[in-house]
Amino acid sequence: MDKAYYVTTPIYYVNDLPHIGTAYTTVVADTLARHHRLKGERVFFLTGVDEHGQHVARAAERNGVSPQEWADRMVVHFTDVWKKLNISNDFFIRTTSPRHAEVARKFIQNLYDKGDIYPDTYEGWYCVPDESFWLPSQLVEGKCPQCGREVEILQEENYFFRLSAYADRLLEHIDAHPEFVEPEMRRNEVTSFIRQGLTDQSISRKTLTWGIPLPFDENQVMYVWFDALLNYISAIDYGIDDARFESIWPADVHLIGKEILRFHAIIWPAMLMAAGLPLPRQVFAHGWLTVEGEKMSKSKGNVISPYELIDEYGVDAYRYYFLREFSFGYDGNFSRDNMTGRYNADLANALGNMVSRVLAMVERYRGGEVPEPGSAGEETDAVLKQAAAKVFGEVDAYMEKLAFNEALQAIWSYLGAVNRYVDETAAWDLAKDPALAARLDTVLYNQVEAVRLTALLVLPSMPGTAEGIWRRLGFSDSVHVHHLPAAGAWGLYPAGQKASKGDPLFPRIEK
Numbered sequence: 001m002d003k004a005y006y007v008t009t010p011i012y013y014v015n016d017l018p019h020i021g022t023a024y025t026t027v028v029a030d031t032l033a034r035h036h037r038l039k040g041e042r043v044f045f046l047t048g049v050d051e052h053g054q055h056v057a058r059a060a061e062r063n064g065v066s067p068q069e070w071a072d073r074m075v076v077h078f079t080d081v082w083k084k085l086n087i088s089n090d091f092f093i094r095t096t097s098p099r100h101a102e103v104a105r106k107f108i109q110n111l112y113d114k115g116d117i118y119p120d121t122y123e124g125w126y127c128v129p130d131e132s133f134w135l136p137s138q139l140v141e142g143k144c145p146q147c148g149r150e151v152e153i154l155q156e157e158n159y160f161f162r163l164s165a166y167a168d169r170l171l172e173h174i175d176a177h178p179e180f181v182e183p184e185m186r187r188n189e190v191t192s193f194i195r196q197g198l199t200d201q202s203i204s205r206k207t208l209t210w211g212i213p214l215p216f217d218e219n220q221v222m223y224v225w226f227d228a229l230l231n232y233i234s235a236i237d238y239g240i241d242d243a244r245f246e247s248i249w250p251a252d253v254h255l256i257g258k259e260i261l262r263f264h265a266i267i268w269p270a271m272l273m274a275a276g277l278p279l280p281r282q283v284f285a286h287g288w289l290t291v292e293g294e295k296m297s298k299s300k301g302n303v304i305s306p307y308e309l310i311d312e313y314g315v316d317a318y319r320y321y322f323l324r325e326f327s328f329g330y331d332g333n334f335s336r337d338n339m340t341g342r343y344n345a346d347l348a349n350a351l352g353n354m355v356s357r358v359l360a361m362v363e364r365y366r367g368g369e370v371p372e373p374g375s376a377g378e379e380t381d382a383v384l385k386q387a388a389a390k391v392f393g394e395v396d397a398y399m400e401k402l403a404f405n406e407a408l409q410a411i412w413s414y415l416g417a418v419n420r421y422v423d424e425t426a427a428w429d430l431a432k433d434p435a436l437a438a439r440l441d442t443v444l445y446n447q448v449e450a451v452r453l454t455a456l457l458v459l460p461s462m463p464g465t466a467e468g469i470w471r472r473l474g475f476s477d478s479v480h481v482h483h484l485p486a487a488g489a490w491g492l493y494p495a496g497q498k499a500s501k502g503d504p505l506f507p508r509i510e511k
């Protein structure tokens with residue numbers, strides 16, 4: 001069996017509700033997973049929740065319930081919103097699951113037996129919201145250098161992971177496989193951080209009970225990040241089902257936000273090296289979304305729930321906007337005006353109108369039955385077919401680089417070619433002259449075929465729209481059973497099939 005294409009999102013803390021930031025990574029991961037499935041690959045797409053740690057324990061306490069009850073209550077918000085966003089994850093990992101704990105305990109025991117974990121005293125600072133340890137020298141004006149919030153003094157007998165021993169090997173790995181950390185600016189951040197010297201990491205907590213107990217010291221629980229990172233291998237049965245594990249690991253890409261880069265590009269690979277496991281092919285750290293120019297935060301009250309936007313714009317417009325508007329890897333700003341503008345221009349006009357126009361003409365001139373091409377091709381037909389022949393390869397190349405916005409631009413430039421074809425061939429003029437019936441047949445067929453390819457092109461980013469177009473084209477199967485490149489060949493639309501215009505895919509939104 002070929003190894004599956006394996007893509008992951010971070011597992012989100014259950015102390016907050018999902019918002020447009022967490023949904024961003026998840027939509028991106030889903031689009032990537034769907035793109036690979038469309039190419040006929042076996043895919044394993046993982047997302048889930050991070051349920052342990054002090055932050056979650058305190059949220060539960062504030063709400064007067066046990067951490068487990070809190071997690072059980074919160075997890076539903078994540079599974080619900082992912083369902084609503086049409087997220088096609090193959091598994092949803094919860095770190096409170098017995099399977100996860102079993103794998104995590106085996107993993108840590110193994111490192112302990114190998115001597116990579118040892119007891120020592122930790123004296124320093126802890127940022128609870130970030131679940132991060134800091135040395136006094138790392139604090140910025142006495143606050144967490146990562147988020148600027150208050151830190152707490154921490155003095156404990158802990159167990160430490162010998163991270164320092166892996167610095168050279170990490171640098172060698174990144175040197176030999178620069179694609180391991182993307183984008184390049186993040187790679188530079190990682191290498192310069194490693195070059196400053198790595199210190200061993202505390203990987204347990206004594207004063208906390210909400211976590212996975214260490215197998216070699218039941219009085220301590222695993223540090224939440226050590227536990228959390230292991231989700232990527234516990235979800236695929238590491239140490240439990242070797243054949244399954246090996247058919248999925250290593251991950252092809254861990255998609256993360258830039259603030260958790262060090263955990264993924266330094267600590268995680270070192271943990272894997274210590275266990276003798278292959279490293280993920282890539283860690284891709286994207287930027288942060290701001291809202292109307294400001295950082296999203298509870299205290300500012302500007303946190304946006306995906307539901308709000310889905311209700312306003314629809315699921316696929318939601319997915320499209322975030323993929324198209326932000327250059328993946330960089331920070332970006334969300335604004336309603338901007339989203340409405342894109343919706344009307346790209347979705348209502350370029351895509352939705354084109355599909356309606358084409359199908360309306362088939363209804364008007366041929367009673368909905370898509371005709372066999374009737375005349376020899378002309379220059380305009382060749383131009384359209386060339387655009388169709390080119391676009392799939394372009395999209396694939398951009399997706400390979402995780403350049404989602406560029407992949408969509410390539411698709412929209414193809415839609416531009418289709419719209420030009422519709423204008424230039426002017427079926428409405430051909431329809432006036434019965435002598436041109438054969439030419440009209442050709443033009444209508446080509447337009448419909450161009451719409452069929454459109455469904456395949458938008459499938460990863462807008463799966464519901466792809467299916468909606470497929471239905472209008474009269475197919476009785478699902479668009480999701482088809483694969484590229486075969487289905488992307490020109491001329492596969494079965495002439496004689498009935499198509500119908502249906503409702504507008506994206507009704508215009510008045511500003």
Ligand code: ME8
Nearest residue numbers: 010011012013021022025050228229256257288289
């Ligand atoms: O860090 N813009 O969980 P978390 C873009 N449990 N992406 C954003 C974002 C924003 N404004 N806000 C959040 C954790 N994200 C750990 C992860 S993984 C083994 C453990 C996204 O709930 C982005 O992917 O704080 C970021 O990395 C993640 O949510 C953080 O989610």
